[in-house]
Amino acid sequence: MAGVRTETETRDATLLAAPWNVVVHDDPVNLMGYVTWVxxxxxxxxxxxxxxLMMEVHTRGRSIVWTGEREKAEFYVxxxxxxxxxxxxxxxxxxxRPPSTAACASMRRGRATGxxxx
Amino acid sequence: xxxxxxGPRDWDVLRMIVPDALSGHGHLAERIAAPxxxxxxxxxxxxxxVPELRSLxxxxxxxxxxxxxxxxxxxxxxxxxxxxxxxxxxxWYGALNQARLALExxxxxxxxxxxxxxxxxxxxxxxxxxxxxxxxxxxxxLDHVMNR
Numbered sequence: 001m002a003g004v005r006t007e008t009e010t011r012d013a014t015l016l017a018a019p020w021n022v023v024v025h026d027d028p029v030n031l032m033g034y035v036t037w038v039x040x041x042x043x044x045x046x047x048x049x050x051x052x053l054m055m056e057v058h059t060r061g062r063s064i065v066w067t068g069e070r071e072k073a074e075f076y077v078x079x080x081x082x083x084x085x086x087x088x089x090x091x092x093x094x095x096x097r098p099p100s101t102a103a104c105a106s107m108r109r110g111r112a113t114g115x116x117x118x
Numbered sequence: 119x120x121x122x123x124x125g126p127r128d129w130d131v132l133r134m135i136v137p138d139a140l141s142g143h144g145h146l147a148e149r150i151a152a153p154x155x156x157x158x159x160x161x162x163x164x165x166x167x168v169p170e171l172r173s174l175x176x177x178x179x180x181x182x183x184x185x186x187x188x189x190x191x192x193x194x195x196x197x198x199x200x201x202x203x204x205x206x207x208x209x210w211y212g213a214l215n216q217a218r219l220a221l222e223x224x225x226x227x228x229x230x231x232x233x234x235x236x237x238x239x240x241x242x243x244x245x246x247x248x249x250x251x252x253x254x255x256x257x258x259x260l261d262h263v264m265n266r
Binding site: 025027029030031033037074077078081082083084086087088089102105 | 146150151153154160167170171174211212215216218219222227228252256257258261263264
C-alpha cells in the first residue's frame, strides 16, 4: 500500500512544519509609539508596517505580528515580553487551497497528496 | 534628557518609581509570561525565560534607583539635575513602564472612561498622578532620546 504510506508521511511533515503565529495583545499602559518602536526593533519592520500592526493591536485587541517556524516564534515572544508587551504564540491555521487540476489528475492516478478533489 | 529636581519633594517623587514598580501582585516577569503558562512548553518557559525576564526587569529598577540616589546625593537632596543619557534611556523607560503596569494592575486606573481623578479615593488619585508623571517622562524619552 505504497499510496497510503505516502499520504501519512505527507501529513506528518505538514504538522511538523506547521507555522506558528506570534500574537501581541492590547493593554492600557504601553504607548502606541513605543509598541511601534518595539516592532521596528525586534522584527526590523519599516515604520509604516510596524505602525499598522500597532494600530491593529490597539483597535482589534490583538495582532499577529509574525508567522513562521516554532523555534523562531518562541524567540520573538521572549523578545517582545522582555519589552513588556503581552505576547503569546499559537498554531497558525493552515489554509488549504484547492488543489490544482494537475494534482487532482495525479490523485486519480493513485498518487495521494493529502488534499481532496471535488 | 535632564530632569531638574527643585528640592527634596521632587527627589521623593522620583524615588517612588521603584516601589511603584514592585507594588504589583507578583513579579512582572511572572505576569508577562503568564499567558504562555497554558501552552505545551509552559514548564520550559517558566524555567528558562522567566528568570531572564526577572533579571532584566530587576536590572532596570536597579539602574534607575542607583541613578536617582547618585543625582540626589550630588544635589545634597536639594535642587539639582538628573541626566538620562541614551545608553540608560531603555532602562529608564522599562522601569517607568513597570511602575505604570503595576499601578494599573493595583488601582485599575483606566477602568473609568474617561478617568476622573476628582472622583477617585486619595490613594487612587495619588497613584493616578504618579502614573501620569511617569507617562510624561516616557513620552519625552521615546520622542527625544530613544527614537533618535
